[in-house]
Amino acid sequence: MKITLALDAMGGDHGPAVTVPASLYQLEKNQDLHMILVGRKEELDRMLAGNKFVAKGRLRTQNATEVVEMHELPSLALRNKKDSSMRVAIELVQRGAADACVSAGNTGALMAVARFVLKMLPGIDRPAICSIMPGIAGDTHLLDLGANVDSSPEQLFQYAVMGSELTSALYNKSRPTVALLNVGAEEIKGNENVKQAAALLANSHLNYVGFVEGNDIFTGKVDVIVCDGFVGNIALKASEGVAEFLMHNAREHFQQSLYGRIAALISMPVLKDIRRKIDPRRYNGASLLGLRGIVIKSHGGADKISFGYAIEEAMLEVQKNIPQRISTELHKLFPEG
Amino acid sequence: MKITLALDAMGGDHGPAVTVPASLYQLEKNQDLHMILVGRKEELDRMLAGNKFVAKGRLRTQNATEVVEMHELPSLALRNKKDSSMRVAIELVQRGAADACVSAGNTGALMAVARFVLKMLPGIDRPAICSIMPGIAGDTHLLDLGANVDSSPEQLFQYAVMGSELTSALYNKSRPTVALLNVGAEEIKGNENVKQAAALLANSHLNYVGFVEGNDIFTGKVDVIVCDGFVGNIALKASEGVAEFLMHNAREHFQQSLYGRIAALISMPVLKDIRRKIDPRRYNGASLLGLRGIVIKSHGGADKISFGYAIEEAMLEVQKNIPQRISTELHKLFPEG
Numbered sequence: 205m206k207i208t209l210a211l212d213a214m215g216g217d218h219g220p221a222v223t224v225p226a227s228l229y230q231l232e233k234n235q236d237l238h239m240i241l242v243g244r245k246e247e248l249d250r251m252l253a254g255n256k257f258v259a260k261g262r263l264r265t266q267n268a269t270e271v272v273e274m275h276e277l278p279s280l281a282l283r284n285k286k287d288s289s290m291r292v293a294i295e296l297v298q299r300g301a302a303d304a305c306v307s308a309g310n311t312g313a314l315m316a317v318a319r320f321v322l323k324m325l326p327g328i329d330r331p332a333i334c335s336i337m338p339g340i341a342g343d344t345h346l347l348d349l350g351a352n353v354d355s356s357p358e359q360l361f362q363y364a365v366m367g368s369e370l371t372s373a374l375y376n377k378s379r380p381t382v383a384l385l386n387v388g389a390e391e392i393k394g395n396e397n398v399k400q401a402a403a404l405l406a407n408s409h410l411n412y413v414g415f416v417e418g419n420d421i422f423t424g425k426v427d428v429i430v431c432d433g434f435v436g437n438i439a440l441k442a443s444e445g446v447a448e449f450l451m452h453n454a455r456e457h458f459q460q461s462l463y464g465r466i467a468a469l470i471s472m473p474v475l476k477d478i479r480r481k482i483d484p485r486r487y488n489g490a491s492l493l494g495l496r497g498i499v500i501k502s503h504g505g506a507d508k509i510s511f512g513y514a515i516e517e518a519m520l521e522v523q524k525n526i527p528q529r530i531s532t533e534l535h536k537l538f539p540e541g
Numbered sequence: 542m543k544i545t546l547a548l549d550a551m552g553g554d555h556g557p558a559v560t561v562p563a564s565l566y567q568l569e570k571n572q573d574l575h576m577i578l579v580g581r582k583e584e585l586d587r588m589l590a591g592n593k594f595v596a597k598g599r600l601r602t603q604n605a606t607e608v609v610e611m612h613e614l615p616s617l618a619l620r621n622k623k624d625s626s627m628r629v630a631i632e633l634v635q636r637g638a639a640d641a642c643v644s645a646g647n648t649g650a651l652m653a654v655a656r657f658v659l660k661m662l663p664g665i666d667r668p669a670i671c672s673i674m675p676g677i678a679g680d681t682h683l684l685d686l687g688a689n690v691d692s693s694p695e696q697l698f699q700y701a702v703m704g705s706e707l708t709s710a711l712y713n714k715s716r717p718t719v720a721l722l723n724v725g726a727e728e729i730k731g732n733e734n735v736k737q738a739a740a741l742l743a744n745s746h747l748n749y750v751g752f753v754e755g756n757d758i759f760t761g762k763v764d765v766i767v768c769d770g771f772v773g774n775i776a777l778k779a780s781e782g783v784a785e786f787l788m789h790n791a792r793e794h795f796q797q798s799l800y801g802r803i804a805a806l807i808s809m810p811v812l813k814d815i816r817r818k819i820d821p822r823r824y825n826g827a828s829l830l831g832l833r834g835i836v837i838k839s840h841g842g843a844d845k846i847s848f849g850y851a852i853e854e855a856m857l858e859v860q861k862n863i864p865q866r867i868s869t870e871l872h873k874l875f876p877e878g
Contacts, residue, residue: 340789350724353732387687387774395690395771418778422786431775434732437724438772439779441755446780449759450787452677457815464811471804478794 206236207522208303209515210296213243214271214289216308217505223308224251226511231257237519240302242266243289268292274504278312282320290314294321297497304498304518306489308506315351318492318499325527327534328494332363333433333501334370335440335490339424345371346385346421346429349490350437357400360384360430361408364401366493367428368410369533373524379411380427385435386415397432408537444484485510489517496527543573544859545640546852547633550580551608551626553645554842560645561588563848568594574856577639579603580626605629611841615649619657627651631658634834641835641855643826645843652688655829655836662864664871665831669700670770670838671707672777672827676761682708683722683758683766686827687774694737697721697767698745701738703830704765705747706870710861716748717764722772723752734769745874781821822847826854833864 213223220243227239239257241248245267257263268289272281285291290309296302298321307314315331324330334347347363348355355363364382371380384402386394394402394415405412413426418439421429431439458468468475488510492499498521502514550560557580564576576594578585582604594600605626609618622628627646633639635658644651652668661667671684684700685692692700701719708717721739723731731739731752742749750763755776758766768776795805805812825847829836835858839851 338786340786353724385775387690387771398771418775418780419782419785421779422782434724434735435772435775438722438755438768439775442758442776442780443755443783445756445759446783447787448756449675449677450784454815457811461811467804467808467811471808474794474798474801474804478791 205523206238207234207519208238208240208301209518209522210240210242210266210293210302210305211515212290212293212305212307212309213241213248213265214268214309215504216502216511217274218507219243219271220248220251222506222508222511224248226508226515227263228255228257229508230512230515231262234519238262240264240266240293240296242268242293242296243271244269266292266296272310272313272317274310276310276313278310278316281310281313282316288317291317291321294318294497294499297499298322303522304500306500306502306511306514306518308502308504308511308514310504311350311501314499314501315492318495318497322495322497322499324494325496325531325534327538328362328366329359331492331494331499332359332366333436333490334363334367334493336487337421337440337443338487339422341424344421344424344426344429346431346436346440347493348431348433348436349440350433351492353432353434355397355432357397357404360397360401360432361404362494363430364405364408364410364412364428365533365537366530367430369530370491370493370526371427373526373529374520375427377427381413382410382428382430383413383416383420383426385421385429385431385439386417388415388417401430447484486513489514491517491521491526493526493530496531498522498527542860543575544571544856545575545577545638546855546859547577547579547603547630547639547642548852549627549630549642549644549646550578550585550602551605551646552841553839553848554611555844556580556608557585557588559843559845559848561585563845563852564600565592565594566845567849567852568599571856575599577601577603577630577633579605579630579633580608581606603629603633609647609650611647613647613650615647615653618647618650619653625654628654628658631655631834631836634836635659640859641837643837643839643848643851643855645839645841645848645851647841648687648838651836651838652829655832655834659832659834659836661831662833662868662871664875665699665703666696668829668831668836669703670773670827671700671704671830673824674758674777675824676759678761681758681761681763681766683768683773683777684830685768685770685773686777687770688829690769690771692734692769694734694741697734697738697769698741699831700767701742701745701747701749701765702870702874703867704767706867707828707830707863708764710863710866711857712764714764718750719747719765719767720750720753720757720763722758722766722768722776723754725752725754738767784821823850826851828854828858828863830863830867833868835859835864
């Protein structure tokens with residue numbers, strides 16, 4: 205199956221220095237992959253001079269004169285930068301010239317532009333950000349991760365539907381388990397929105413299993429965990445913070461004595477193994493769900509390896525035809541949509 | 542300074558098996574400490590038969606016939622268990638027979654009973670739970686950790702005042718830095734409550750430094766981080782989850798090969814050092830702030846070491862006279878209170 209991806213080549217902290225090598229690596233790895241690199245054409249063409257994938261017609265560049273800055277206001281990016289690499293890449297998806305778009309750019313702007321250009325699926329208010337979290341017993345998909353703050357019970361329900369469809373498609377699971385993130389597993393706990401969302405979910409056809417607590421994001425005991433974007437974003441960042449703190453301490457302890465340095469040297473292969481297993485780069489590539497098209501958001505600071513995982517996530521979602529599946533499911537739920 | 546603590550000896554997952562040895566250890570360590578162990582007197586007296594601290598008059602028991610179960614509804618515990626070890630211990634504080642209460646019991650019940658028996662300080666609606674979080678550059682106090690979900694901007698402001706007073710007293714810092722937990726550092730981000738709380742804080746005398754993100758809970762870049770209880774609880778539990786996940790992976794990797802086991806053996810002193818540094822037991826003992834009295838909540842699963850830290854936190858707050866300090870500060874802010 206031929207897959208064409210439109211890449212926002214200028215997005216992220218490193219721009220083409222990361223997006224170009226990551227693309228070349230993925231083109232090498234996946235014979236069915238075609239790419240359109242969107243950005244300052246002259247600069248990109250210079251980097252790709254004599255490239256075999258260009259010669260084979262699997263890689264081309266598309267000019268976009270502007271770049272959305274990482275901290276630019278989404279509303280301003282939407283209004284003023286109509287020729288940004290981000291927007292032109294999304295327009296390629298809208299026109300059917302590409303199957304999906306990948307960007308490491310400004311999250312807020314990406315959401316605003318994707319929503320404006322691609323439009324939402326019927327029944328969905330705004331895109332939700334969904335990402336895989338690694339866990340002891342397996343992976344869990346967590347959403348929303350910051351797209352929507354102050355989510356209503358109905359929106360939480362929409363996230364549940366979308367997360368369920370995504371994991372069902374990705375893993376060929378017929379009824380993925382779905383839970384609501386809460387401050388306790390007891391039914392009486394939680395804020396008003398969570399309690400009302402629980403009632404909606406309990407009466408739905410989804411495989412809703414009740415409440416889980418924050419630590420369950422990393423136990424892997426359910427397939428999908430649903431939460432408000434404010435909560436999800438803070439849980440994700442707090443987790444990154446504690447991991448960073450633990451690594452910082454480990455490094456310090458291994459370095460602070462001769463014994464520690466020798467121990468570190470001997471443990472190196474094991475430490476590398478551990479790092480590979482929990483490498484956050486493997487989990488790069490969050491989905492913007494609910495759009496009429498596939499948009500994958502890479503971490504802004506992604507390196508070549510990490511950005512490659514976002515590209516792979518985009519390919520997988522194209523193969524599984526995620527927006528169509530979500531749309532069909534929503535149509536069943538809200539036929540008048 | 543003589544300090545008398547009332548201990549809910551029956552609370553927590555382990556009851557007297559943990560609370561009694563932890564008390565004896567702390568009595569040994571702190572010459573000024575006196576204790577009243579509250580619970581089934583017969584059982585406690587049997588455990589303390591011939592004890593030197595009892596003989597010296599530094600340790601006594603007080604009968605309470607009931608025990609609040611860990612998953613009992615707070616409203617039912619409040620209404621039906623008027624002779625619970627938790628309630629009798631709090632009443633000792635209310636009557637002035639003890640300077641503070643420590644309990645590892647049911648959090649919701651502890652809050653409800655403490656609020657009913659001790660009452661709130663003028664200007665405060667409900668107790669907030671505050672705990673120390675370790676960080677790269679130092680410790681941070683985070684509140685609220687789950688006492689109040691759906692906190693209003695005014696409540697977030699109250700947490701800021703209480704957290705600031707607590708850290709100011711504990712560390713003799715004149716103007717501790719206070720930040721609001723948010724999904725981004727930019728002013729335009731966040732949910733409505735956070736934005737309104739930011740306006741209140743910016744116009745206050747507090748050393749308010751703006752928004753921080755989830756990872757900053759573990760960078761130690763500010764003294765106090767304020768958030769809604771739903772968010773704080775999930776951030777805390779997610780952090781525990783990721784730490785558990787990382788430890789699980791490390792253990793697995795060290796065990797799965799002969800090389801790994803040898804590496805683990807050689808690294809053992811360093812690994813133990815790391816574990817000691819990040820030992821969550823050291824951070825046991827959350828304060829219920831805003832009450833007319835000192836109540837410290839220990840983790841339910843605390844062991845002897847861990848419960849001892851909660852006792853030490855109680856002693857420190859007695860020495861620093863925390864409720865009086867918060868009360869004075871609130872009176873300055875809301876003189877009509």
